[in-house]
Amino acid sequence: MSRLVVVSNRIAPPDDKKSSAGGLAVGILGALKAAGGLWFGWSGEIGNEDAPLKKVTRDNITWASFNLSEEDHEQYYNQFSNAVLWPAFHYRLDLVNFQRDAWEGYQRVNSLLADKLKPLVKEDDILWIHDYHLLPFAAELRKRGINNRIGFFLHIPFPTPEIFNALPPHKELLEQLCDYDLLGFQTENDRVAFLDSLATQTRLTAHGKHAHSAYGKTFRTEVYPIGIEPxxxxxxxxxxxxxxxxxxxxxxxxxxxxxxxxxxxxxxxxxxxxxxxxxxxxxxxxxxxxxxxxxxxxxxxxxxxxxxxxxxxxxxxxxxxxxxxxxxxxxxxxxxxxxxxxxxxxxxxxxxxxxxxxxxxxxxxxxxxxxxxxxxxxxxxxxxxxxxxxxxxxxxxxxxxxxxxxxxxxxxxxxxxxxxxxxxxxxxxxxxxxxxxNDINHWQESFIADLKQVTPRSDESQLQSKVATFPKLA
Known part of the structure; x- marks a missing residue:
């Protein structure tokens, strides 16, 4: 049975009662308990980012957390995630404060996290990445040869092309998002806004209603409204x-x-x-x-x-x-x-x-x-x-x-x-x-079930190479 690896900006350690109280933590833990696996993310602490990962294991779940340096936290989290992406995705371009150094810091931290996660990933793991802090994360993993199934869920709105494409690095972000196998959104409007933004920048080919290809990559988009524990x-x-x-x-x-x-x-x-x-x-x-x-x-x-x-x-x-x-x-x-x-x-x-x-x-x-x-x-x-x-x-x-x-x-x-x-x-x-x-368990079960249906990219490339060698029919 495939193990589940969840990656989010922050994690909810098992001994931190305050942080584990929210609905998202409940959904993630439900998915992890069902499949067993790893929850990987920032510890919330500023410190030596070269320090070994902090690991805690309870039953079939391991929590692995890391520190961020003050500079990386400032650029990746404060200056780009929360001063560029958050206001833009909430339709407040007037509050966007784009700085090239912050964009570079955002990319650098996503690259750093990919380096930290790579040794922990097993061949048949499926990966579930969360939210706007980690838009480039799949692209960084692909650079490191990780061809596992990788899904992404956006917890905030995705803005229309007029808003999103005003961001200076919009082209890079769109191409990086296409490295995910499955992109999940809260609403149909958000899903369509992403595809519309993509279509303004490159050729977007539809393979049915929810399967697409762009930049030479194939991926699916779906809607998964997050729920609660009623x-x-x-x-x-x-x-x-x-x-x-x-x-x-x-x-x-x-x-x-x-x-x-x-x-x-x-x-x-x-x-x-x-x-x-x-x-x-x-x-x-x-x-x-x-x-x-x-x-x-x-x-x-x-x-x-x-x-x-x-x-x-x-x-x-x-x-x-x-x-x-x-x-x-x-x-x-x-x-x-x-x-x-x-x-x-x-x-x-x-x-x-x-x-x-x-x-x-x-x-x-x-x-x-x-x-x-x-x-x-x-x-x-x-x-x-x-x-x-x-x-x-x-x-x-x-x-x-x-x-x-x-x-x-x-x-x-x-x-x-x-x-x-x-x-x-x-x-x-x-x-x-x-x-x-549509409770929290329905949300996570639906996403994980769809992600499991994705063909891993390593298998997909092998299949394509075999198809390419078939003789053409007369």
Whole structure:
């Protein structure tokens, strides 16, 4: 049986409870437990990158991690992955800060990681590479003679050609991506955007709907919307409330809760969300004193100026809105710039009358699915969801909105707050069925099953050479 090798920018070691709590770690570990294998990635530490790999083995899984030098981390991670690829892939070319040294550092680290991984790869291993930090990784492995099956999954959106091809190294990145055997995307729009970008730069030949060739390489593209563990989330949400939350629930009484939790990131549309809530207070004054909007947004990449600017803006806007609409005994907007335990958030989700998830652009957005899974099926809340989140392709029974249209979002919030129970149950039931069907295990099982169907490149080249020697038929 083929062993699975997973490569990601960061790994979740078995003894690190905090890092292993997320949905991605659950999916990867599920795949690794089924096949046995290796999880390879950065340790999260800055240090001597020539130091031996740190290895930990539990049952049939080995975790292998490495350090990065300060320069490599700065160029590969901060300056290129997060200051070029992240904003561009989220349609923010205005925030792209391209530096040639950073691009070279990004390529150098991918080359370094290929050198570190090569001795660990066995002949029949299948490799699963994750996310935008590692776009050139398969190309580096191919240079080193690794012809194993290699799949890639992009967790964030893939932008349209007008955006992607504005990046100075777009041609190199596109050709490098074609060294993967299977490229997985969150949505059909992302898959098509990749192919459209490719078609503007070179001859792209289709071999059926999902098989292609370009730059003399053959590969497949598929859509695999990532999921969650709905049963576990439902169990966490349904348990008894901690004393402080129970007290808060009593204090709120009949006040309805609008709840959001996102990383503090410009792709999440948080300033626009605050403006939409202000429009709700302005246009629907009947809700004054009867609702509360709580926004949790822990800091991410706090050393980046764009993130500092968002934090300052949100603090200012929260104070202004509360100053304008607040009353004695009623504060309409609570903004919390801090981290909360994920299990606790699931309980908060269950008692939120409205889940407000309105990113400007998102690969999937698992918060939307977690909110659905956490609800009480007999008395569920309503999900207000951006149509630009990947989750909108599946959760079509949510109230879908344009996050740039504050009045549309405000109207959707009013509708959510006043929606009859029967409609809430019907909408939630339809979404829960999809969340349960397309869960995290379905995601990883589908991808791995398709990757196993790929013919290894060594076998493919041998087959082509044999075909080339066949005599031509008259």
């Amino acid at each position: 049963d576990e989330i439902a169990e966490q949400a349904a348990g008894p409330l901690p004393p402080k939350l129970e007290q808060l629930k009593k204090e709120l009484g009949s006040i309805k809760n609008i709840f959001s939790v996102e990383r503090l990131d410009y792709s999440k549309g948080l300033p626009e969300r605050f403006q939409a809530f202000e429009a709700l207070l302005e246009k629907f004054p009947q809700h004054h004193g009867k609702i509360r909007y709580t926004q949790i947004a822990p800091t991410s990449r706090g050393d980046v100026q764009a993130y500092q600017d968002i934090r300052h803006l949100l603090e200012t806007e929260a104070g202004r809105i509360n100053g304008k609409y607040g009353q004695l005994g009623w504060t309409p907007l609570y903004y919390l710039n801090q981290h909360f335990d994920r299990k606790l958030l699931m309980k908060v989700f269950r008692y939120a009358d409205v889940g407000l998830v309105t990113p400007l652009r998102d690969g999937m957005n698992l918060v939307a699915k977690e909110y659905v899974a956490a609800q009480d099926p007999k008395n569920p809340g309503v999900l207000v969801l951006s149509r630009f989140a990947g989750a909108a392709n599946e959760l079509t029974s949510a109230l879908l909105v344009n996050p740039y249209d504050r009045d549309e979002v405000a109207a959707a919030l009013d509708r959510a707050l006043t929606m009859p129970l029967a409609e809430r149950i019907a909408r939630h039931s339809e979404m829960l069925e999809i969340v349960q069907k």
